[in-house]
Amino acid sequence: MRRSLPSVLGHLGLGLLLAAAMTSPARGVDEPPNILVFVADDAGWSDFGAYGNRAVRTPSLDALAASGVVFDNAFLTTASCSPSRISILSGRYPHATGAEDLHSPLPEGVELLPSLLGREGYFTGHMRKTHYGPAGERQFDWFSEETWEGLPGFLDEAGERPFFLWVGFRDPHRPYSAGAIDSPHDPAEVFVPPYLVDDAATREDLALYYDEIARMDLRVGRMLAELDRRALRESTLVVFLSDNGAPFPRAKATAYDAGIRTPLIISWPGVAPAGVRYAGLASMIDLAPTLLEAAAAETPASFHGSSFAAALTDQTVPGREYVFAERNWHNCDEHIRTVRGARYKLIRNAYTELPLCTPADASRSASWYSLTARREAGTLTPGQARLFEAPRPVVEVYDLEADPHELVNLAGRPEVERIARQLSRVLDAWIEETEDFPASHRRRADNTDRVTGVKFSQKVPPLEP
Numbered sequence: 001m002r003r004s005l006p007s008v009l010g011h012l013g014l015g016l017l018l019a020a021a022m023t024s025p026a027r028g029v030d031e032p033p034n035i036l037v038f039v040a041d042d043a044g045w046s047d048f049g050a051y052g053n054r055a056v057r058t059p060s061l062d063a064l065a066a067s068g069v070v071f072d073n074a075f076l077t078t079a080s081c082s083p084s085r086i087s088i089l090s091g092r093y094p095h096a097t098g099a100e101d102l103h104s105p106l107p108e109g110v111e112l113l114p115s116l117l118g119r120e121g122y123f124t125g126h127m128r129k130t131h132y133g134p135a136g137e138r139q140f141d142w143f144s145e146e147t148w149e150g151l152p153g154f155l156d157e158a159g160e161r162p163f164f165l166w167v168g169f170r171d172p173h174r175p176y177s178a179g180a181i182d183s184p185h186d187p188a189e190v191f192v193p194p195y196l197v198d199d200a201a202t203r204e205d206l207a208l209y210y211d212e213i214a215r216m217d218l219r220v221g222r223m224l225a226e227l228d229r230r231a232l233r234e235s236t237l238v239v240f241l242s243d244n245g246a247p248f249p250r251a252k253a254t255a256y257d258a259g260i261r262t263p264l265i266i267s268w269p270g271v272a273p274a275g276v277r278y279a280g281l282a283s284m285i286d287l288a289p290t291l292l293e294a295a296a297a298e299t300p301a302s303f304h305g306s307s308f309a310a311a312l313t314d315q316t317v318p319g320r321e322y323v324f325a326e327r328n329w330h331n332c333d334e335h336i337r338t339v340r341g342a343r344y345k346l347i348r349n350a351y352t353e354l355p356l357c358t359p360a361d362a363s364r365s366a367s368w369y370s371l372t373a374r375r376e377a378g379t380l381t382p383g384q385a386r387l388f389e390a391p392r393p394v395v396e397v398y399d400l401e402a403d404p405h406e407l408v409n410l411a412g413r414p415e416v417e418r419i420a421r422q423l424s425r426v427l428d429a430w431i432e433e434t435e436d437f438p439a440s441h442r443r444r445a446d447n448t449d450r451v452t453g454v455k456f457s458q459k460v461p462p463l464e465p
Contacts, residue, residue, distance in 0.1 A: 032120070032295040033268065034236040035164045036227070038220055040213075041081065041129055041173040044246035045074070045261040046191075047213055055189040056210045060221030061240060061265065067274045068238070068267030069312055074282045075323040075340065079244040079252055079259030080330045082131040084284075085168070088243075089113045089132070091288040091303030094326055095436045101329035101444065105133020111300065113288045114164055115139040120297045123158040127151075129168035140166075148222040155230060162295070169219070172212030174247045174361040180211040181218070193258065194405050195250040195383055197370040205366040209246065233269065237294055240265040241284065248367050250387055253330045253359045255338040255347045256406045260325045268294070272312040280319020281342060282308055304434060324430050331455075332357030332446035335439035339427040344416070345406070346423035347396040350439035355390040355450050363453025372451070383407030388451065395420070 045051060049058045050065035051072075077087040080102050083094040089112040094100040098107040106112070112132070114124035118141065125142035127150055137143065142157060144150035147167060154165060171180075178184065187203035190210060196202050220240070227233040242262045245251040251258035264282065266272060285305035292299050293307040310317045327336035334357055335350035362368060374380045375388055383405070397411040397420045410416045430436075445461035448454070 031235075032122075032162050033271075034162050034232060035117070035122075035291055035295070036223075036236055036238045037164075037166045037291075038223075038238070038240045039085065039129075039166065039168050040216060040240070040242040040263075041168065041170050042244060042247040042252055043172055043213060043216075043242040043263065044248075044251060044258060045242070045263045047210070047246065048263055050265065051263055053191060055185065055191060057185070057214045058217040060217045060224065061263075064220070064224070064238060064240060064267050065265045065275075067269070068265060068276075069272050069315070070277045071264035071266070071282050071311075072277055072279050073319065073342070074241070074262050074264035074284065076242075076244060076260045076262050076284050076325060078326050078328070079254055080327065081243050083328065084243045085130075086110075086112075086132050086136065088241075088284050088287055089136070089166075091285060091299070091305045093285060093304055093324070093434050093436070094328065096304065096434055099133070100326070102331070103131075106136040108135045110135070111302075112136055112139045113291065114141075114166070116292060116297060116300070117164045117295055120295055121161060122164045122295065123161040124164045124166075125154050125158075126166040126168060127154075129170050131168070148219045148226070151223050151226050155226070155232070164291075167223070169216045171216040172209050172247075174365065176205070176208035176212065178208070180208070180215045184208075185210040185214070193248075193251075194381070194407065195258075195387065196248060196367050197374055197380075197384065199370050201366040202370050205248075209248075235269075237266070237268040237271075237291070239287070239291075241287075247359065247362050248365065249358050249362050249371060250356075252362060253327060254356065255325055255327055255336050257340075257345075257400070257404070258406075260338070260340075266312060268312060276315050278311050278315045278319070280311060280317065281321070281323050281340075282311070282319055283323040285324075286320075322426055322430075324427070326436075329444045330357070331360045331448040332450055333444040337427060337431065337436070339423050339430065340400075341423070343399065343401050344419050344423060345396075345398045345400060346420060346427060347398075348424075348427065349392055349394055349396070352392040352394055353390065354392075355388050356392060357446065357448070357450050358387070358453065360448045360453060360455055363448065368453060395424075397423070 049062040078084050078094045086097050086099045087094050124140045126140050127144050185207040187207040190206040192198040241264045245259040286308050289299040289305045289307040290309050293309045323340050325338050327334045338347045395411045396409045398406045442463050447457045
């Protein structure tokens with residue numbers, strides 16, 4: 001049921017609404033905004049100019065950041081492609097969607113954001129990568145395999161209706177090859193995180209990854225230019241985020257910040273101020289409710305998330321006290337659950353007799369081969385060696401202020417005993433509240449060797465009884 005926009009945003013103040021009316025001539029203040037969501041495929045949160053990376057070239061996204069709100073502490077519910085996308089669109093944690101594993105399609109009967117917006121009069125579309133299966137794809141009105149080339153056709157078909165467009169880029173997903181952009185990045189200038197080996201092969205791998213981020217940025221710029229050409233930019237709420245972290249060892253498909261932390265930029269001309277940053281914790285479980293509130297629509301009771309729209313206009317609004325994430329099957333089976341506060345994080349592992357599973361694409365990369373070569377030579381740093389650790393600890397605790405790359409596990413140390421107990425209680429309460437399944441409930445066979453990266457099969461193994 002549609003509510004008037006002033007009632008939805010009433011807590012934001014009359015002054016804001018007047019400002020919106022004066023600065024957004026393309027749509028009236030009573031009309032919902034167009035919504036355009038850009039989703040990177042495997043992009044690390046810090047690998048953009050707006051997040052402090054001075055080596056990677058992202059002028060379009062840097063300009064988008066300058067026009068809106070940059071979220072410095074935004075987190076995904078999982079660091080795995082399809083479960084993350086389905087979680088964002090459904091407003092549910094992955095274990096509650098029926099599609100918690102990589103490549104598992106959305107079951108029938110789970111309603112996604114485009115269906116909800118469609119009932120509010122939106123024309124909905126998606127481009128390029130979907131990864132939610134037929135039951136999800138059918139909830140959109142329109143689809144194209146193109147990106148910026150297909151935008152004019154979508155806008156023409158939308159006509160005077162408000163639109164929702166989900167753009168699923170395939171950059172910077174592996175595999176990589178030279179020639180993605182005309183002026184490649186210099187390997188000498190890339191940032192090498194301490195859990196990777198700083199050698200020529202890893203630097204070249206990272207430079208190719210930067211090239212694909214730059215190619216994606218170019219396409220973002222072209223699409224925003226088309227909105228400008230049609231005088232639609234001022235009436236469009238634009239979101240940029242990633243589905244999970246970078247496709248490198250100890251990032252994508254992990255519970256570490258390199259996997260679950262995401263860039264999040266939201267530009268809403270006339271409503272959200274330009275060039276500001278929000279420091280509070282934000283979870284992508286809350287993105288769909290936020291967009292529904294912007295569209296003056298109700299959030300279903302089935303959603304786990306709630307709107308953070310207030311943070312778009314008032315950057316002093318408190319964020320979440322905790323964010324939660326999980327890792328399930330992604331080439332190998334895992335049952336990892338994590339809770340993160342502003343400073344401390346607790347990770348709980350099952351299947352600890354085995355080393356952490358690195359995704360198949362990352363475990364066939366130059367960065368991975370550098371790690372395995374150092375492992376054979378016995379020259380890994382302690383932080384790098386943890387990637388191959390078996391058995392693994394059941395519990396990991398990190399002080400993210402002192403150890404942002406999560407290399408030193410503090411679990412069991414007296415100085416974090418009280419904090420660890422508190423985080424464990426919070427995680428238990430979340431598991432109960434969201435009806436998460438225990439590790440004993442199911443087990444799926446690995447289809448990739450956890451150390452060599454060799455695939456046993458291209459098929460997704462069935463669940464074991």
